[in-house]
Amino acid sequence: MDSVKIEFNFDTVKIKVFNPLMKSSKQHYHHGNLTKSLLDSASQIIREEGVENLSMRKLADKVGVSRTAPYHHFKDKNALLCVLAEKGFHDQQKMLTSLIKQNLSAQDGFKQYVHLYLSYALEHSEIYDLMYGRAIWKAGYPSESLKEASKQTFKCWIDWVSKLQGQHILATNNTPLRIGQTTWASLHGLARLFIDGIYLDKTDLSQMSEQMIKNLCSHSSTRV
């Protein structure tokens, strides 16, 4: 182990020296928990540098492992991105359900949801982009479990829309599905304009989201 090794590879001679002063005296050939490390580091990279600056090689390097090691834990880059996106859905789901449990008034509940949805989207913009962007859904291919997670999140949203319609917060002139789709599209569009860098001045956001809430709610008898 802690020794000088000499390998003969055809025409090259390599010498590996294991320095006993290195951080850990135990030199693990196996990383131990590479899957998790990869996901954590990948999250950090996309948070700090954007999703287009995440490369498998850079990631492997950051974790301190050879460039092909990640491929024993994820089929390919797309698979890794799918897992990140899936985690995003679970986080978002948790957020939503905890909000619903708070048992706010319907009015406040929806307002809070809009703000929470938008702040999640902007604060985790790179994850949001994976969850709802073309990188996976169009350029790549969503994993089955990702499809499942997104479907469940959507279903949960539609159920809630149905309740909000019952309380005359959202429009009642169509099915929960259609109202859910269009309402979500509106929020998504607002989020995307900021996430994609079309709008930069985030001081406008609060006014825009306030107005969006008015747009979405003012179909009901009780105006906001």
Add this chain to the structure above:
Amino acid sequence: MDSVKIEFNFDTVKIKVFNPLMKSSKQHYHHGNLTKSLLDSASQIIREEGVENLSMRKLADKVGVSRTAPYHHFKDKNALLCVLAEKGFHDQQKMLTSLIKQNLSAQDGFKQYVHLYLSYALEHSEIYDLMYGRAIWKAGYPSESLKEASKQTFKCWIDWVSKLQGQHILATNNTPLRIGQTTWASLHGLARLFIDGIYLDKTDLSQMSEQMIKNLCSHSSTRV
């Protein structure tokens, strides 16, 4: 010209044979109109294969020119994408102004606009993605003329929103800017969900856009 040429390049010998049966007997060293050819071919590639499958090398190859030739016409890939996006804005602008000139009733005019906006977005989804996506605005950098084009398109939209507010088609509870921003965000969001592959079934689109129109218009006294 129409001859066998022998070049001695250090250690390689290349023989170019100009076949007189080729389409054009004149063999141009200069392409002639490479800028336009590049833009046309690039449009075709992104239309057929998506924006992520456009590479400078593939493009050069398609046009029949060496891989670095395009760099004499566009500073870099970003610059080429900017020109494509800018053309998109001009097209869209033309579309909008021709619709306004038709002098439809305000109600019909807006409805038509929504349908036109969405059909443009979906039919030219890759160009739309360049115009309003992160590839240029976040991952890349918009050219000055692109910024100008987008600003002008937006200004034109806000002016029209103002008129629609005057005719009580759109909500009047905020400035044209805010109403314009949120209304646009809603349309944009709907477009993106289809463009990015989140929604695939386009038979739903017409119902969704109908409902979106209702959402956006029903603030006024005259319901749709």
Add this chain to the structure above:
DNA sequence: TTACGATATGGACAGCGTCAAGATAGAATT
């Protein structure tokens, strides 16, 4: 002890954007 499966490695390949140096052609100038 041995065999095996999970995990890690380096080599290799094809692709990418783009810089730098050199070649060529057509137009402008002498």
Add this chain to the structure above:
DNA sequence: AATTCTATCTTGACGCTGTCCATATCGTAA
């Protein structure tokens, strides 16, 4: 008509990417 200039096009090179392959090592089960 000869020369110079400039726009255009070329090949070579560099460093980056995703990922396949054969190989090496480790922990564990037989």
